Amino acid sequence: MQGNPTQEETHGQILLDKKDIPTETEVPPTTNSRTRRLMALGGAGLLAAGVIGGLSLVASKSEKQAPSEPSQTATNAIPVETLKVEPVSSYQVQRSYTGEITARRTSKVGFERSGQLAQLFVEEGDRVTAGQPLAKLDTRNLQAQRQQLQAQRDRALAKLEQLQNGPRTEDIEAARANVRNLEKELQLKKKQRSRREYLYHEGAISREHRDEFRYQQEALAARLDEARSRLQKLLNGTRQEEIAAQRATVRELEASINNIHVTLDKSVLKAPFTGTVSQRNFDEGTVVQAGQPVVRLVENSSPEARIGLPAQFARTLQPGTSQTVQVGSQKFSATVASILPEVDPQTRTQVVVLNLEATAISYASPGQTVRMHRTKTIETQGYWVPLSALTQSVRGLWTCYVVVPSSQGQGWQVQQQTVEILHQNSDRAFVRGTLQANQRLVANGTHRLVPGQQVRPVTATANQPNANQQAQLSQQ
Structure with a gap:
């Protein structure tokens, strides 16, 4: 079967036919040339009929492949991707709250008294246990005070023991001998005074000489009374009040010594708990004040x-x-x-x-940042839509486009809807407004559209989730 002539063959045939057309100066065509012209015109007619048949076949195939829409799409319609919006009753908001890692115990350790720093036993970063020495002050003056107080305490203890034992026999005998000696001296003075009185009355001595002997006798009598009292005291023994007073003196000295011991103990800085030395503030030889931090300790x-x-x-x-x-x-x-x-x-x-x-x-x-994530469910009606479907409007509102049947009865057109963004998450937003359930939302390319514009809807690609899938992703 002979095929239809191609376009080039037809074009060549037409050119040939033009050459055969007679002009005003040419001779009228013969019968053979007229026959050839008729054959050429018949071939061109057959070619035109074939082209028209092919176009009709393509048009019928296009009609079969088009979606079953209410009416056919207009010739100037813009293709747009759409997705069906489905209502949800809530959305979840995830909040992240920031805090700080801290040690359970952190201490700036220092001495309770001032003094010169004699030794430091730790460096920064060292791990120490509770009670381990960290530093030490100069304690030479405290040790000298302790020796002095110990000597005073020993002397007081010896006196207390003497009081508790009572007077010795030798002391009592010595006191008695002293009394007897004073008694004899007093007797001698009395006789001498009697003689002096006689001589005074005879005019042999002066009155002054007589008074001198009288005063000596009286002084000797006073000494005798004192000696007798001392002897009686020895005979009576030590009083309990004296023993109690001496015991109090001993306790006072022992308390002073214990105070020196405490001060010496506080001159050694010890770790209050097991931890790590995070900071060292001084070196040996520095005079530190009471309460001034020497090291900083962080619990482990x-x-x-x-x-x-x-x-x-x-x-x-x-x-x-x-x-x-x-x-x-x-x-x-x-x-x-x-x-x-x-x-x-x-x-x-x-x-x-x-x-x-x-x-x-x-x-x-300690000091690091720590975060806690909390999810809150907010109960409200709305729709999940992609951000690419929204366009900013006035008064804080946003607009989007939905596809509705054309008002002209053919194809589809876009209709503008006003929404409010309640929550935004990544590339989607939870909105509420004039959107209706199951409407077909234009997913992107809204900058090309105006209200009422003719469009050709195309279902969104598989990698573009619909509103219901987005809501499920948010809840997960």
């Missing part, structure tokens, strides 16, 4: 996390419950230890103290 036990949460979130936590916190890229289990009662006046948050698990010691150091 499991760290704590202190995170500020809104009061309404903090009230939902209970001490002893387990939570998950994040330090850097690591996540750890933590137990709520306590919730501080006061709300910070600046941040309006309530501090929650959490004890991290033991494995966190190697990863979490």
Whole structure:
């Protein structure tokens, strides 16, 4: 079967036919040339009929492949990707709250008295145990005071023992001998005075000489009374009041010595708990004041996390419950230890103290940032839509386009809807407004559209989730 002539053959045939057309100067065509012209015109007619048949076949195939829409699409319609919006009753908001890793105990350790720093036994970064010496002050003056007080205490103890034993026999005999001696001297003075009185009355001596002997006799009598009292005291023994007073003196000296011992003990700075030396402030030879920090000690036990949460979130936590916190890229289990009662006046948050698990010691150091993630479900009606479908409008509102049947009765057109963004998450937003359930939303390319414009809807590609899938992803 002979095929239809190509376009080039037809074109060549037409050119040939033009050459055969007679002009005003040419001779009228002969019968053969007229026959050839008729054959050429018949071939061109057959070619035109074939082209028209082919176009009709393509048009019928296009009609079969077109979607079953209410009417055919207009010739100037813009293709747009659409997705069906489905209503949801809530959305979830994930909040991240930041806190700090702290040690359970941190102390700036210093001496209770001032003095010269004689020795430092640790360096920064050293691990120490409770009671381990960290530094020492010069104690030479305290040791001298202790020796002096010890000597005074020994003397007081010896006197106390003497009082408790009572007077010795030798002392009593010596006192008696002294009394007897004074009695004889007094007798002699009395006789001498009697003689002096006689001589005075005879005029042999002066009155002054007589008074001198009288005063000597009286003084000797006073000494005798004193000696007798001393002897009686020895005979009576030591009084209990004297023994008690001496015991009090001994206790006072012992208390002073104990005070020196305490001061000497406080001259050695010791670690109050097991930890790590994080800071050393002085070197040997420095004179430090009482209470001035010498080293800073951080406890080595499991760290704590202190995170500020809104009061309404903090009230939902209970001490002893387990939570998950994040330090850097690591996540750890933590137990709520306590919730501080006061709300910070600046941040309006309530501090929650959490004890991290033991494995966190190697990863979490005091001062690091710690985060806690909390999810809140907000009950409200709305739709999840992609951000690419929204265009900013006025008064804080946004607009989007939905596809509706054309008002002309043929194809589709876009209709503008006004919405309010309630929540934004990555590349999607939760909105509410004039959108209706199951409407076909233009997913992107809204900058090309105007209200009422003719469009040709195309279902969104598989990698573009619809609103219902986005809501499910958010809830996950």
